[in-house]
Amino acid sequence: MSASPRRLLLLSSASVHGCEPFEYAKEEIINFFGSSVKEILFIPYALHDYDAYVSRIRQRFAKIGLDYKIVGIHEGTFATEAVNNAQAVFIGGGNSFRLLKSLYAMDLVPLLQKRVLEDGLPYMGSSAGSNVATISINTTNDMPIVYPPTFQALNLIPININPHYIDTDPNSTHKGETRDERIAEYLEQEPGRLVLALREGAWLRVEGDRATVGGKTGARLFKSLERDQGIVEIAPDADVSYLMEGL
Amino acid sequence: MSASPRRLLLLSSASVHGCEPFEYAKEEIINFFGSSVKEILFIPYALHDYDAYVSRIRQRFAKIGLDYKIVGIHEGTFATEAVNNAQAVFIGGGNSFRLLKSLYAMDLVPLLQKRVLEDGLPYMGSSAGSNVATISINTTNDMPIVYPPTFQALNLIPININPHYIDTDPNSTHKGETRDERIAEYLEQEPGRLVLALREGAWLRVEGDRATVGGKTGARLFKSLERDQGIVEIAPDADVSYLMEGL
Ligand SMILES: [Ca+2]
């Protein structure tokens, strides 16, 4: 089987403490889209107010000199046509349940799979938009505010991502589960899965079968007991192409 | 319509910083179960290892002098029979998705509704066990590690609960949604709903149509724009019977 021409840039978060939104990843975004992409189709389904969301993305991109025409998928007549004609797609963050439910409702799941995996349509995601690019949204941090038809997602890569990963605070007095405990619970249910937890400021970039973790903050890979148990720290710029091999 | 004989004690969490599990609510638990309850049916479905969970509850109750016989629902032959014969039920915390999925799989949802709402079976919940007592698990904090057949829950009370509620930390540098933002997202989707957010150390006690918030830490009531918008601080010992009226 020849490699998929897929191209993905999956950000943990749009914002990182101490700089403008997307600023920390600006060079990577420009490098990822390359010189041929002039227009980006933005999918705002993860937030309630699509128009406000598209405006905000336009402002944020402009503010840091990211010079693309941003088109909201809801601004045209047919969402499927917009995806078919897109030069590149960006799915923004918000709530993963709302986002996934809308992707199914608008009949975009098989189409996005075809466009990315077969046609090589560049796909950028941040937060919820990175979650839905993976095998499922089981490792989202979001509140389940709506019921999607399934937790299975676009399956553009054969792992799960946990965005906004936050290390356990040893001084916390809160008794809710830590992030690590939540991910461990998931692996109890799905021992075959691999969860790549991206700290804010980190991203996963995929080019065909090659994958690297970028940014300055790094990531952690969670594996179940059955897969030589453990949590592996992943340094910035590490090659993680082995994660693309599937299970 | 005559009032339901329902009796509920819904804890935000089993543990509170600085004391043994359940110790902060010990007097309330004793008062709630009264002198006639000797044996409590424990439902451990929210965690992976049922035997370990039941043992832990036995130890924790014994340690603080809560003198009940604890029976795990999985220890007998039929879960439904155990519920039919129970003097009282306690559903412990863990993962709300896993818990709700198992309640449906074991066919316990209509039965628990009948036993609590019609027969007055005392129901104690903590964390996930409090979540499933409400209209739905839409306001859980848990990770969606499994896909339940619906997010609709036991509907023993006509509101949502957010357990382990934590006030926004103004000094946080993390860019994930705050708890308040998550609840606001839910109310965007379901503007008619009321969300009672219980801080750790607080509980909701329901006796028929009367409801009070107990404990020392208080709660916050979240209402959508449509219901004179706002967040109402609820002091310890406040009467919140108006929340039991439904929508
Ligand atoms: Ca989110």
Ligand SMILES: [Ca+2]
């Ligand atoms: Ca939990």
